[in-house]
Amino acid sequence: MPFIHPHLPRPRGVLAAAAGATLVAGxxxxxxxxxxxxxxxxxxxxxxxxxxPTPDEVLDAAPEAIPGRWLVEVSGDPVLRGGSRSANVSxxxxxxxxxxxxxIPLTVDTTYVQGWNGMAVQMDDADVTKLRAVxxxxxxxxxxxxxxxxxxxPADAGPEDVFGNAMTGVDQVQEVDGLTGEGVTVAVIDSGxxxxxxxxxxxxxxxxxxxxxGDRVVGGYDYVGDDYDSTTGIPAAPDAYPDDCGGHGTHxxxxxxxxxxxxxxxxxxxxxxxxxxxxxxxxxxxxxLEAMEQSLTDGADVVNMSLGASFMTWQDYPTAQLADSLTxxxxxxxxxxxxxxxxxxxxxxAPGVASDAITVASVDNTHMRxxxxxxxxxxxxxxxxxxxxxxxxxxxxxxxxxxxPGTEAAxxxxxxxxxxxxxxxxxxxxxxxxxxxxxxxxxxxxxGYDAVILYNNSPGAVNPTVEGDPAxxxxxxxxxxxxxxxxxxxxxxxxVTWAWQEGTTVVENATGGLVSDFSSYGLTAELELKPDIAxxxxxxxxxxxxxxxxxxxxxxxxxxxxxxxxAAALLLQAHPALAPKDVKTAMMNTADPLTWSLSPDxxxxxxxxRQGAGLLxxxxxxxxxxxxxxxxxxLGEGEQGLQTVTLGVTNDSDQEKTYDIGVQHGVATGAPTExxxxxxxxxxxxxxxSSVTVPAGATSEVEVTLGEDFGExxxxxxxxxxxxxxxxxxxxxxxxxxxxYQALPxxxxxxxxxxxxxxxDGAGGVLLDPEGGSTYTMQDGDIPYLAYAFSYPVERxxxxxxxxxxxxxxxxxxxxxxxxxxxxxxxRSPEPEVYGWDGTYALKNERVRTVKDGDYVLQxxxxxxxxxxxxxxxxxxxxxxxxxxxxxxxxxDDAR
Numbered sequence: 001m002p003f004i005h006p007h008l009p010r011p012r013g014v015l016a017a018a019a020g021a022t023l024v025a026g027x028x029x030x031x032x033x034x035x036x037x038x039x040x041x042x043x044x045x046x047x048x049x050x051x052x053p054t055p056d057e058v059l060d061a062a063p064e065a066i067p068g069r070w071l072v073e074v075s076g077d078p079v080l081r082g083g084s085r086s087a088n089v090s091x092x093x094x095x096x097x098x099x100x101x102x103x104i105p106l107t108v109d110t111t112y113v114q115g116w117n118g119m120a121v122q123m124d125d126a127d128v129t130k131l132r133a134v135x136x137x138x139x140x141x142x143x144x145x146x147x148x149x150x151x152x153x154p155a156d157a158g159p160e161d162v163f164g165n166a167m168t169g170v171d172q173v174q175e176v177d178g179l180t181g182e183g184v185t186v187a188v189i190d191s192g193x194x195x196x197x198x199x200x201x202x203x204x205x206x207x208x209x210x211x212x213x214g215d216r217v218v219g220g221y222d223y224v225g226d227d228y229d230s231t232t233g234i235p236a237a238p239d240a241y242p243d244d245c246g247g248h249g250t251h252x253x254x255x256x257x258x259x260x261x262x263x264x265x266x267x268x269x270x271x272x273x274x275x276x277x278x279x280x281x282x283x284x285x286x287x288x289l290e291a292m293e294q295s296l297t298d299g300a301d302v303v304n305m306s307l308g309a310s311f312m313t314w315q316d317y318p319t320a321q322l323a324d325s326l327t328x329x330x331x332x333x334x335x336x337x338x339x340x341x342x343x344x345x346x347x348x349x350a351p352g353v354a355s356d357a358i359t360v361a362s363v364d365n366t367h368m369r370x371x372x373x374x375x376x377x378x379x380x381x382x383x384x385x386x387x388x389x390x391x392x393x394x395x396x397x398x399x400x401x402x403x404x405p406g407t408e409a410a411x412x413x414x415x416x417x418x419x420x421x422x423x424x425x426x427x428x429x430x431x432x433x434x435x436x437x438x439x440x441x442x443x444x445x446x447x448g449y450d451a452v453i454l455y456n457n458s459p460g461a462v463n464p465t466v467e468g469d470p471a472x473x474x475x476x477x478x479x480x481x482x483x484x485x486x487x488x489x490x491x492x493x494x495x496v497t498w499a500w501q502e503g504t505t506v507v508e509n510a511t512g513g514l515v516s517d518f519s520s521y522g523l524t525a526e527l528e529l530k531p532d533i534a535x536x537x538x539x540x541x542x543x544x545x546x547x548x549x550x551x552x553x554x555x556x557x558x559x560x561x562x563x564x565x566x567a568a569a570l571l572l573q574a575h576p577a578l579a580p581k582d583v584k585t586a587m588m589n590t591a592d593p594l595t596w597s598l599s600p601d602x603x604x605x606x607x608x609x610r611q612g613a614g615l616l617x618x619x620x621x622x623x624x625x626x627x628x629x630x631x632x633x634x635l636g637e638g639e640q641g642l643q644t645v646t647l648g649v650t651n652d653s654d655q656e657k658t659y660d661i662g663v664q665h666g667v668a669t670g671a672p673t674e675x676x677x678x679x680x681x682x683x684x685x686x687x688x689x690s691s692v693t694v695p696a697g698a699t700s701e702v703e704v705t706l707g708e709d710f711g712e713x714x715x716x717x718x719x720x721x722x723x724x725x726x727x728x729x730x731x732x733x734x735x736x737x738x739x740x741y742q743a744l745p746x747x748x749x750x751x752x753x754x755x756x757x758x759x760x761d762g763a764g765g766v767l768l769d770p771e772g773g774s775t776y777t778m779q780d781g782d783i784p785y786l787a788y789a790f791s792y793p794v795e796r797x798x799x800x801x802x803x804x805x806x807x808x809x810x811x812x813x814x815x816x817x818x819x820x821x822x823x824x825x826x827x828r829s830p831e832p833e834v835y836g837w838d839g840t841y842a843l844k845n846e847r848v849r850t851v852k853d854g855d856y857v858l859q860x861x862x863x864x865x866x867x868x869x870x871x872x873x874x875x876x877x878x879x880x881x882x883x884x885x886x887x888x889x890x891x892x893d894d895a896r
Contacts, residue, residue: 041679066143104130189288197543314526335360339362340830371391378486514594535567607718657696661722719733741864747876794863799821
């Protein structure tokens with residue numbers, strides 16, 4: 001019986017009503033069959049060097065549903081969509097009264113009427129199914145935990161932001177056009193802003209009560225206080241000062257608008273600080289909704305949201321709905337795409353899946369600022385290993401190679417494989433490969449060395465970890481492949497000394513200009529193309545709170561979004577009449593498609609559903625006088641056949657323009673979603689003409705026929721329709737999913753026989769019980785579980801229970817309703833999940849009953865994404881083996 005060890009409860013909406021535990025398992029990797037002459041495989045993510053995470057490694061990125069907290073959408077349009085405030089308040093009051101009449105106790109925490117019509121409530125999770133049936137309730141969504149994004153690398157390994165600004169042309173429009181963002185207000189919904197930092201207009205004195213509001217951070221709100229953490233139940237305790245003790249929001253704000261040691265994209269913007277994170281821990285989507293609504297009230301022109309609930313890819317989640325309401329009312333909303341790229345496709349999340357928002361992927365910066373040592377007459381940049389002591393900033397060590405490059409000795413996996421240290425004051429030079437960084441560090445430590453200098457065996461930067469038992473007590477750092485080769489060569493010719501240095505140095509980044517390995521993939525659950533555009537987010541130097549040193553480096557799509565938010569401010573300064581759609585269109589039309597990051601030398605382009613239109617090119621965005629009406633094209637599923645799309649090309653200049661029309665294709669991805677296969681798969685992309693001439697001040701139309709005939713279901717393909725002239729290089733990205741979306745299997749085996757019945761191990765874990773036959777006492781977590789995983793987003797999940805007679809006949813529990821539970825619009829599973837049934841069910845009259853002791857089976861039904869509930873082929877069903885309920889706490893014939 002496989003053991004399933006939980007890390008944290010992973011409730012998914014109402015499925016948390018009884019109990020749950022996280023499953024940890026290996027990933028099932030399969031290669032889909034290819035039709036003859038079809039797409040050509042290029043390898044899987046893991047084949048191409050992606051460290052695809054095990055399910056528990058994705059856990060922290062996945063959205064947690066917070067028990068007992070729900071978002072209730074009420075009938076009626078929000079104010080920003082033409083509705084009435086008073087009508088919405090009345091509708092919400094009516095729903096609350098009807099819930100009380102139906103014996104559904106709930107407490108309303110927050111009401112929303114502006115951009116989304118609904119309430120944040122506290123209630124028993126078991127009552128959610130009943131609440132969905134209350135007249136006037138449109139939908140009920142779980143309040144999701146949103147993690148404060150962690151930097152993707154140590155804070156001592158980052159670049160100057162000047163390189164990021166140069167990558168996007170921000171530096172040129174600052175210097176040549178004089179654009180600074182003056183007169184534009186940007187709201188930062190994050191962990192707050194340290195307005196004491198002089199780069200952000202502060203006095204340099206660490207005092208949250210000083211400098212707010214100021215000339216740069218002109219306003220804002222604290223919604224949570226220092227100690228808030230949505231996962232621990234610590235309540236919000238806001239004060240009057242939206243300062244930042246976590247560091248994330250200050251870093252984001254500096255990228256947008258710092259003016260000092262760091263120069264942000266728009267150094268004269270006015271900043272609003274909306275603090276929705278405490279010093280540590282998580283926030284929640286109900287709090288984020290409050291801040292989003294406030295940003296419009298306070299007159300924000302641009303909102304930056306470097307956050308999200310990953311894997312929640314349905315566009316009707318409330319934060320995504322509200323993002324679109326803001327853009328419809330003149331606010332340009334910029335959101336990070338997410339940092340779950342290693343977890344595969346459909347890994348982005350809300351609110352970034354919002355249709356009208358600008359969702360931003362991350363590109364690695366061209367240069368990095370790193371600590372360094374001097375050896376063999378050269379500066380040797382390094383990344384310090386986590387899990388070991390800090391590297392010194394002074395002192396010298398004799399450098400001793402573990403062995404010749406490529407040999408077993410050079411890889412230094414055990415103490416007896418390396419030369420023992422002859423004396424103190426020596427460092428061991430070790431090649432990457434074969435064994436873990438911890439094993440190499442431990443070998444050097446046990447062999448008597450005072451430090452271990454690792455070097456890479458391939459191009460690129462690596463941030464090693466040496467955590468383990470026994471602990472590593474000597475400094476361990478990692479240098480690049482070229483530096484390692486140079487030191488090996490120098491050591492072969494004579495003695496080499498390694499000298500630790502204070503401060504940092506700037507070096508070229510081997511992965512500069514490529515999509516960052518952490519950047520998430522689309523599509524949305526509705527098959528809309530996301531992300532929209534890419535910007536520098538890997539290794540960004542910016543502001544941090546004064547108590548953290550004032551400046552530092554972080555990586556993430558969190559850092560890419562503020563580059564675009566700052567650029568949007570510059571674009572709005574240059575063209576104040578632009579609507580949010582116009583800002584998005586200008587940026588996407590003029591972006592530059594990027595080389596495939598997993599194999600940059602082969603000439604392929606990164607999947608369009610990972611980079612969108614490409615890298616931001618602000619010089620072109622500011623100066624182009626041509627626009628193409630559709631910023632992107634989402635083709636949906638291929639069974640619809642070829643589609644002809646009309647693109648309007650508008651020329652706002654005073655001269656006629658002619659564009660050559662072409663097509664570029666990106667790499668396609670296929671199943672499995674958690675370890676995608678990559679393909680060359682060029683679908684049909686036929687423009688109606690090879691060129692188009694657009695008169696001055698006029699619009700000309702071009703038709704493009706798009707689609708595919710791969711003979712396969714589930715390949716995500718796409719590319720860019722290109723328009724090229726002597727002055728402009730414009731693009732319109734397109735994407736689609738081949739074949740039939742509903743033909744794809746949703747219930748995933750995950751290499752462990754899921755779905756499966758499960759039993760408690762008595763210590764908070766779950767054992768898989770695929771054969772059934774277990775007896776459950778229904779006490780202290782000893783209840784029946786179903787373990788499952790979704791490979792794709794799910795339209796609807798239904799749970800039924802059947803009693804089993806002595807003759808084997810099945811009888812539906814709760815026949816008046818048919819279900820014991822249901823929920824809609826679930827994201828792809830980042831890791832296996834469980835549903836626990838406590839034996840209760842709600843009758844049609846909403847009274848709750850508990851089943852008698854006896855024999856039962858559970859049945860899970862899943863409606864595939866965008867499926868037709870009336871089409872049986874669009875459902876997948878799993879029925880558990882038989883099990884027994886025998887509750888010693890009640891009489892055998894009792895039922896409540």
